[in-house]
Amino acid sequence: MLGFGTIAKKVFGTPNDRQIKSARPIVEKVNALEAEFQALTDEGLIEKTKALSERAKAGEALDSLLPEAFANCREGARRALGLRAFDTQLMGGIFLHRGNIAEMKTGEGKTLVATFPAYLNALSGEGVHIVTVNDYLAKRDAEWMSKVYNALGMTCGVVYPQQPDEEKQAAYACDVTYATNNELGFDYLRDNMKSDLGQMYQRAHNFAIVDEVDSILIDEARTPLIISGPAQDRSELYQTIDKLIPELTEEHYTLDEKTKNATFTDEGNEFLEENLHVRGILPEEQSLYDPESTTIVHHVNQGLKAHKLFEKDKDYIVRDNEIVLIDEFTGRMMSGRRLSDGLHQAIEAKEGCDIQPENVTLASVTFQNYFRLYNKLGGMTGTALTEAEEFDEIYKLGVVEIPTNRPIARKDDHDQVFRTAREKFDGVVKSIKKANDKQQPVLVGTTSIEKSEFLSKLLDEAGIKHNVLNARQHEQEAQIVADAGKLGAVTIATNMAGRGTDIQLGGNVEMRVLQALAETPGADPEETRTRIEAEVAEEKEKVKEAGGLFVLATERHESRRIDNQLRGRSGRQGDPGRSSFFLSLEDDLMRIFGSERLDAVLSKLGMAEGEAIVHPWVNKSLERAQAKVEGRNFDIRKQLLKFDDVMNDQRKVIFSQRREVMESEDLAETVGDMRHEVIDDLVAQYMPPRSYADQWDTEGMYAATLERIGLDAPVMAWAGEEGVDDDVMRERLEAAADEFMAKKAVAFGTENMRNIEKQFLLQTIDEKWREHLLTLEHLRSVVGFRGYAQRDPLNEYKTEAFQLFEGMLDSLRTDVTKKLGQVRPMTPEEQEAMIAQFKAQQEALAADRSEVDSTPSAAGAFEPAEGFDENDPTAFAGVGRNDLCPCGSGKKFKHCHGKI
Template sequence: MAGLGSLARKFFGSANDRRVKGYRPRVAEVNALEPEYASLTDDQLRAKTEELKRRVADGASVDDILVEAFAVVREGAKRALGMRHFDVQLIGGMVLNDGSIAEMKTGEGKTLVATLPVYLNALAGKGVHVVTVNDYLAKRDSEWMGRLYRFLGLSVGVIVHGLDDDQRRAAYACDITYGTNNEYGFDYLRDNMKYDLAQMVQRGHHYGIVDEVDSILIDEARTPLIISGPLDDRSELYNTIDKFIPNLLAEDYEIDEKQRTASFTEAGNEKLEQLLTEAGLLKGESLYDVENVTVVHHVNQALRAHRLFQRDKDYIVKSDEVIIIDEFTGRMMPGRRYSEGLHQALEAKEHVQIQPENQTLASITFQNYFRMYDKLAGMTGTAQTEASEFLDIYGLDVVEIPTNVPVSRIDDDDEVYRSAAEKYKAIIRVIRDCSERGQPVLVGTTSIEKSELLSEFLKKEKVPHQVLNARYHEQEAYIVSQAGVPGAVTIATNMAGRGTDIQLGGNLDMRLEHELAGIEDETARARRTEEVKAEIAVLKQKALAAGGLYVIGTERHESRRIDNQLRGRSGRQGDPGHSHFFLSLQDDLMRIFGSERMDGMLQKLGLKEDEAIVHPWINRALEKAQQKVEARNFDIRKNLLKYDDVMNDQRKVIFDQRVELMGEADVSTTVDGMRQEVISDLVAKHIPERAYPEQWDSKGLREALQQAINLDLPIEEWAAEDGIADAEVRERVLKAGDEAAAQRTSRFSPEVMRQVEKAVLLQTLDHLWREHLVTLDHLRQVIGFRGYAQRDPLNEYKTEAFELFEAMLQSLREAVTAQMMRVEIMQSPPLMPTDVEDVEPIHLDPVTGGNELDEAFYSSFTPSQQQGFEAAGVDPNDPTTWGKIQRNALCPCGSGKKFKHCHGRFA
């Protein structure tokens, strides 16, 4: 069958070939316009932008004006950048405009390709977002390609760490905005915590192009973007629950010290239900009713704190604080805290002051953030291996764009050694040989540790080299740009070098930027520029003669995509090149693949030390192993997304509702509706349908109304009247509620009450939504156990999450009504907060586990803050003059970081 398939493809071409062929006629149309546009003056070319904008405003679609727009960009690029789009780049631009992923080999000019659809879609005036993997690339591309956009009359903004809201708003208001995935997502979440439409910075999600789309939408998508902040003080809850645990007997719980887990037995559950009911903490009848998820979570943490964690072994108590002890080193770790309320449970156990938990205030996965765009596109050198995931999750097709010049790189079969030591010996041998012959080498490793190990080997052999580990993007870009110099040896981890080409002989622009930095004289600058150009031309010829860039892979990654990224660094724009992977049976992937059998087989075949096995079958077998791992990872991400989709549906409802409420000057109708619903629910609860008046709970209704609407009504007297029905009681209560609300409005004036209503409604909604997020989080952690009862955890989660959402809306109605019927205004009405409270953005790096947004988020001091410190007699260089500083305050040393991230940081 496979043979028939390849035979058919020879005759008809693949689906990809046919799609690419379909773009060719439009490319010919763009080419036909080139002479005409070349004859225009700069002003006439710029005027084309206004003409095209007018046509879009008059109803033309972007496809209608694509040919003219692409011709304008190509001509503009020739004048503003000195670059001309190749025909294959025009095809890439058309693929991106169609809302697909353009897979283009390294060195094919993806940054320039993006200018075509970006310009075209920006003509609608709704804003275009270009998404990059780091701040350095966002700044670089916005300045570099910004020359073209500004030449054509469009505005360009860039979003990086440290900007305030006004700067962000201005950047998003531009026709084109560059920024990182983290910044876009964080701004979206912060916008949905604002209290006024004018404070929001983003203006919608019209069209987005994601650079390195595989890195952002697949690798980064494993962890959500989170905004966290301190939780309300709940020390009373922790202390109450803590008192229950000493009353439990050994038969009430089970402990697994090996797994560090603790759970209650059936007897323990019954005892707890009784204790919680007496303390008024149990809602409903059972401990495991959905409303009690949070209480159950804290009870479990209290049990763990008492029965699994020992004082002076796992933690110590010092200066009224519980400090964790590192189990490996035995050292104290001040500043580190257990999450999920466990640290608070330990503080309750030791009767020290309970610090508030950090709570998720808002969160979103990148999958759900990027699915909000009306049209989304992406570019990368490697997407084909993940094509099914892109289509399934994002609805994005992957189209492979042919190279401008055929690839002439030689890809050797993998060499497999029995041990890692033999493998490294072979790698060092090849590196030394290339270095002596003047052939540039790029060595790819799978981790920073392995980069450093290889570096040690090369130091012993006295081979000069550079090590890259993706920690400093600007330095990384410069080192990568010079990795094509003859004899250069560069070691890089998976993430290193994204967005920068390795050009044989070295990158001219980077060299000039580096070398002209200190030269002011124009003549001297011009002379040095010519010298560098000549130098690079000579070096390029040497590198070409030595065989181009030699790429060495020190092991196979679990994803073929990462291997292809490394391989693709060599052979750009038709240059010669070489790629070679060295493996050992001790590599992670080989161990998973079943190296024991293979080791026995290789010994039988008589494989001696320092000998390798090389065969295309090995490559194919490895590829299959990689495919299995990729499929497993895809399933994990897909499963996570299914759960997040449940929350995402609720998030969209809440965020849309907030925006709607913020846009309304008068929300009194909503508030009145809530009050009327609360009254109707209470009457229905205490006066059942078709029940006789003597069966009514008149006293209960009276007390409930007093609590809910702050009115003491003679319900018992009404119930005693002849012929009264429940409908009439409801009408009387509704009328009394309306009159009380009207009296309050006349007392404080309608203008003041409108402001108060809006403030109360939004702030109550936010408070309940945050509590709801915590509850969903706790529910998510325990829902998997339903699988043991042969019930689908996802369906159970959907059902219970919906019930919790309905309960939250009910609580919102009750809380807003209770507040509005009691509100007293002493002076001026409470104003909305002007900005989002002190929050912390978190996006955990899927590889290192560190928070990517930790350091860069904090901006420097303002002059007024510095003056404030001076006035208070604070010497930035003398910590003894600083006094007590809040953890979230700026550090007095002048670094611009928060105290907890600077001098207040624990070692």
């Protein structure tokens, strides 16, 4: 018997069906306008853009402009690229414009889809950002799609790291700007560290379209973007602790692979305390449980994590004596990204790399809070439905599944589960060989570099020719992916999320043409293209006969989305294909999330060596395990966000205040109000309301006024006059302070004084915000323990963070007033003395250079210290790690006799 929900769906359709239905009339309107727009000249398309833009700026709703804008954009793309958008692509564009996520399968042309809503929303003149997962895709898409925007009379720019300032500002000023999520976030933080409006990059946050939206807004949202500066060098501590970790035994610690956490047992703490005393890291009288030991305990914990939870070639690789992290979701190297809280330094010590100093946070933002700045947000991906709840709850984004242009013809096999990893890989190699014998292209998905290289060895032994795509082959990725659909190709890929290059059966025409023209520069491009198109078409038919692309996954990921992304590489645009997952009970997901029951079932079934179990029930239980992991990860992200929201509210206040300061021409009134508030506080402190004159501390008040305002006021004389109370004192001090600052403004010149006020205010805001961020980090690390006292850590954090913020604003007023009170113009004599000192320094530098040049050899310039004996330990007493070594080598001590 059918349930009520099932009957309702049959009668009314699913919510997704209703959404699709609502967009069809709009698509029909766009199609009806096609002939009219085809009749326009190239100039006519540009004139149409100007007319639409004027209507948008005059206040006409974008929804009413949509049919004409989409028709104009479709015609522009047809002329510029030779691509006529399908109805399903227009539909994707409609839902992006409405602020939804358009789930579109691989090969449905998402790059072109983004141009429609981008063009429509750019008509308002406020700019549109298109967000990609890496710099290669940002540059490629901007170069490719700029032809469409240019044909329509719009500008298009691209933002990338280390870009010259003028170029970056010009890119942000364009109608449409392509950029990576990282660069957009960092530029937002950099803008809010600038001291001049003219140096800022970003305009208003109007509309953003996020490509690979699940990867950017979910997978990468776990780590905030941080701009930091160097702190003190602690290399020695990391290296000493690193030598201690291998001495630990399993009884000294416990690991939790689910949460990637490691903790010491009581035995471990005793062992550590004893050894840290011996090595001189922990003072003899100090225990690990003392508050003073917090830093050491923290670093020892990070050392344990580095050794036990981070694997080389899976979580990171060592390249050029540097630790480069690997993104677990895309398998890409994340150059420049570092783990925080000293964990990266612990891994550097473990691998014997140079240890970079830890950093202090100057500014930070999470992707969740950055992307929520936009007035409207849209996203595209092949896999979003599994995370629909999170998109809705955090970003208010709905997910709409767009139908494919042609029906999917791919066959998805049930999972095959083997007892051991060895049996599984034997099965994988047999399956690849079987497909390869009939020339069917195979794409093999693995979860780590280590496993991809292990499988590569097995295929070499079996004599199967193949390509490997992982973080080490990062540069050749587009070429490897483009060739993966050729007849007989076997490609091993660490991950297939957001590769940006389609796997086309028979090969990628564009890549083949570029390659051919690079090899023979004098060849005729048209002739070359025609020849290659014919070759690819012929090969494509052969591949189809062989069964299309066979996607074979060697493991399931924690996230179903990643599995679906891999699966979706096969069967694009109605092509035939097949997908299959090979698993074993030794896989991470199976091992961590309860394979005991499954192992017991397999034992009862009495499975033979090398035999696999294939059943829909197994698929269901695996999906449940994945759903549990995803749910837990969502809870972690939600909790992180709740804490970050507290900081985000404060960040918005500080950043908006900075902007107001930069936009103001005259801040005299603002700093005057600050000065008066400081005076209010002084009077309240030293002349409490409703107190008698003999209870006033006028001497303390005089000293505080001189220190905090720079004002030498006759406070004690005033206090002795008849009828003077706290209100009279406040008025007199305010009048005297205002007169004192007015005279200062005359001495400096009014314009100079306004500039000084602006710079002091900005510098002090930045200093205070940096200190506040550090305080919040420390508060966050300890507030979790309040849970043991039956108090909600989040509420505790909110309350204390608010108190800290109010305290920061009070000290901001005091510091600005104090700095402005102390600043004074230089006398002519002081100016002359400063110029003379500068000249003397320059002459001394020039003399030093000529002396160095005249020395016979660099080696002879250094001599051992008098009475130096390298066998005497006292010879190195008191030498700093960055001082020159007393042996006379000319090297720093840490690189010579102090090398650990």
